[in-house]
Amino acid sequence: MxxxxxxxxxxxxxxxxxxxxxxxxxxxxxxxxxxxxxxxxxxxxxxxxxxxxxxxxxxxxxxxxxxxxxxxxxxxxxxxxxxxxxxxxxxxxxxxxxxxxxxxxxxxxxxxxxxxxxxxxxxxxxxxxxxxxxxxxxxxxxxxxxxxxxxxxxxxxxxxxxxxxxxxxxxxxxxxxxxxxxxxxxxxxxxxxxxxxxxxxxxxxxxxxxxxxxxxxxxxxxxxxxxxxxxxxxxxxxxxxxxxxxxxxxxxxxxxxxxxxxFVQINAEKMSKSLGNFTTIRKILEHYQPETLRFFLLGKHYRSPVDFTPQGMDEAEKGLQRIYAALWEARGVLAGDRWKCLDLPGDVRQAWDSLPKAFEEALDDDVNTALALAQIFSQVRLVNRLLEDKNLRTAEGTRTLLAEFVGSALDWEKQLGLFGADPGVFLSELRDMRVKRKNLDVGMVADLLRQREIARAGKDFARSDELRGKLAGLGITVRDTREGQIWDLE
Ligand SMILES: [Zn+2]
Missing domain, CATH: 3.40.50.620 (HUPs)
Known part of the structure; x- marks a missing residue:
């Protein structure tokens, strides 16, 4: 360091x-x-x-x-x-x-x-x-x-x-x-x-x-x-x-x-087995969002060799999805207006406060973007811990922390050129890209998810469960939060 x-x-x-x-x-x-x-x-x-x-x-x-x-x-x-x-x-x-x-x-x-x-x-x-x-x-x-x-x-x-x-x-x-x-x-x-x-x-x-x-x-x-x-x-x-x-x-x-x-090393064998041998930027962008490629490239220190494989891109995509999902959920929670007068546990606040500085230090240490992204993931882990905690989710202390988290994204965008998209829009585009790569019908999947939102809003839980079953049949799992459903694809 x-x-x-x-x-x-x-x-x-x-x-x-x-x-x-x-x-x-x-x-x-x-x-x-x-x-x-x-x-x-x-x-x-x-x-x-x-x-x-x-x-x-x-x-x-x-x-x-x-x-x-x-x-x-x-x-x-x-x-x-x-x-x-x-x-x-x-x-x-x-x-x-x-x-x-x-x-x-x-x-x-x-x-x-x-x-x-x-x-x-x-x-x-x-x-x-x-x-x-x-x-x-x-x-x-x-x-x-x-x-x-x-x-x-x-x-x-x-x-x-x-x-x-x-x-x-x-x-x-x-x-x-x-x-x-x-x-x-x-x-x-x-x-x-x-x-x-x-x-x-x-x-x-x-x-x-x-x-x-x-x-x-x-x-x-x-x-x-x-x-x-x-x-x-x-x-x-x-x-x-x-x-x-x-x-x-x-x-x-x-x-x-x-x-x-x-260098970027291209594992030709792994490449041809899955999506065909594509190495031009425009070919890659037929299968992945541009931000996924940028995130993948910044996931390694710039002097290390990078192995370009679809598996590596899939992992990068999942990482990006996790960060955007946390931003999406945090924004949703922040829109609420009932907050408990409750502070965060001291260890959470302390761990949180050390992360922005660690992010800056990583970039100052020979532009270590891999380490800077690791600090962002640490933030996401803490955010998710609070969002999953029924008691802390609506604590005043959580509100402050979530606002800082959403604010950090502006800095990440400025410095890394990442996380600048609207989380809701980005996540649905990412879903469509993944659905397309699985050779599933993008319109149909979006429609099933939309129908399920409507069923849940109308408290028709039988219909909502039926749709969950249909989606599961396509390899798509949904998790319900107060802010809406969060999907994932196997
Ligand atoms: Zn020259």
């Missing part, structure tokens, strides 16, 4: 340890996160990265930092060009399509837009300027065919972020025949035009930028960065190359904190 009263701790890949977050400019924070290459729909791995950095951005703002959040789009690249050629479309149209899809998917997942979303092709001049600077100080060179390469071996700090030595790198290098590199380790800053590819005029002939150089050019207006982020797969070579380019071009330090999220 972090020491009391300290600022947020963040794991810095550069030092391989948790460090206290102290921004370069007091009160301000600049975070640059490498975004997608726009050639396909986003998959679960993109969702994880976007959701995590969204929570980090929300946390920094909550702590009072004036945050500038930049997330780029790679909109010219081999994969984009290949797809355009395959589908006989313009490469720009391919990139636009998938950037629009990114915004749509992330909107569903409550990922707030970045403050700046630069695209590579809008920064060709800046990219050429960085190239020219690096050629000017001998850090890079142009070949006779018009490629520009960075001289890796001449940059002594190379490999510091990934912890790879130059000798280790040599072993992994593939020598491509026809390339005019001085050294197989050198990487391309600018690629000479090939037939049928997009191209721009440059001092080295027509061509297009390499991948890594775009981030050095696009991050330039905000240098030095407080936080540079992305998935762990970007540490090498992408981020290593970004550091080499930016720092060789004159920036003392590209970024102070390097933050990387872990």
């Amino acid at each position: 972090k020491p009391q009263g300290a600022a947020m701790l963040l794991y810095n890949t550069l030092g391989r340890k948790k460090e206290e977050f102290v921004p370069i400019r007091p009160g301000k924070a600049v975070m640059y996160v490498c975004g997608i290459t726009a050639y396909d729909f986003c998959h679960i791995g993109h969702a994880r990265s976007a959701v995590f950095f969204d929570v980090l951005a929300r946390r920094l703002r909550h702590l009072g930092y004036d945050l500038t959040f930049v997330r780029n789009f790679t909109d010219v690249d081999d994969k984009i060009i290949a797809r355009a050629n395959r589908e006989n479309r313009d490469w720009r149209e391919v990139a636009d399509t998938y950037i629009a899809a990114f915004h749509e998917d992330m909107g569903h997942l409550k990922v707030l837009p970045a403050d700046f979303e630069p695209r590579a092709t809008e920064h060709i001049l800046q990219i050429q300027e960085v190239c020219a600077k690096l050629i000017g100080n001998d850090r890079a060179y142009a070949t006779p065919s018009g490629d520009v390469y960075f001289r890796v071996r001449a940059w002594p700090a190379y490999g510091r972020l990934s912890g790879r030595g130059v000798d280790e790198l040599v072993a992994g290098v593939r020598v491509v025949p026809g390339e005019e590199k001085e050294d197989p380790l050198d990487f391309a800053l600018w690629k000479a035009a090939k037939p049928g590819e997009p191209l721009w005029e440059s001092p080295w002939g027509e061509g297009r930028p390499g991948w890594h150089i775009e981030c050095s050019a696009m991050s330039e207006p905000w240098l030095p960065l407080d936080i540079h982020g992305g998935g762990q797969d970007l540490i090498f070579p992408h981020h290593e190359n970004e550091i080499a380019q930016s720092e060789a071009a004159g920036c003392a330090q590209l970024a102070k904190y390097w933050v990387h999220n872990g």
Whole structure:
């Protein structure tokens, strides 16, 4: 745990340890996160990265930092060009399509837009300027065919972020025949035009930028960065190359904190057995609510690997349902007006009072959302204990606590992007989603539940029991509370 009263701790890949977050400019924070290459729909791995950095951005703002959040789009690249050629479309149209899809998917997942979303092709001049600077100080060179390469071996700090030595790198290098590199380790800053590819005029002939150089050019207006982020797969070579380019071009330090999220592992065997092999966000959202996916992703610490399985999603859904059900019931109870003059047992109040602080501390300890969610579940357990207690349910002390519980949800929404929906609406949508996944008729189930509410309201208990039997036959159990019936699905 972090020491009391300290600022947020963040794991810095550069030092391989948790460090206290102290921004370069007091009160301000600049975070640059490498975004997608726009050639396909986003998959679960993109969702994880976007959701995590969204929570980090929300946390920094909550702590009072004036945050500038930049997330780029790679909109010219081999994969984009290949797809355009395959589908006989313009490469720009391919990139636009998938950037629009990114915004749509992330909107569903409550990922707030970045403050700046630069695209590579809008920064060709800046990219050429960085190239020219690096050629000017001998850090890079142009070949006779018009490629520009960075001289890796001449940059002594190379490999510091990934912890790879130059000798280790040599072993992994593939020598491509026809390339005019001085050294197989050198990487391309600018690629000479090939037939049928997009191209721009440059001092080295027509061509297009390499991948890594775009981030050095696009991050330039905000240098030095407080936080540079992305998935762990970007540490090498992408981020290593970004550091080499930016720092060789004159920036003392590209970024102070390097933050990387872990992988999503997909168990293909488990996946295909149940719902088919779906890994794009939009496929997942055909089977689950967006909030379930967000809750699932935040249920693990961002640096741990996550196993994506339908079973894991089902569990996340049940957890989410428990929290929303408690919010729903608490709101219903609070609407009542008869309260007993009765305090809560001291242990309940004491346990309750420690939880909000534990929630804050979890987020300050390297954005431990899994632990923060565990604190919410502890709150739910206490709330349920009071709601199930006939005597305490309508105690004055319970009223105070329930009001605090309902109020906390506003803070959870702000910081985690969760629990912001109306509980009643959310629970009925969740029911429909689960019913649909069981291949049951959504309308019929909703109708049976509605009929049962009516029967109970009219005190027709024979009819209500008959309907309970029908629902049980479909695997749906109902529990009656004074606020109405709460259902569950086996
Ligand atoms: Zn980048």
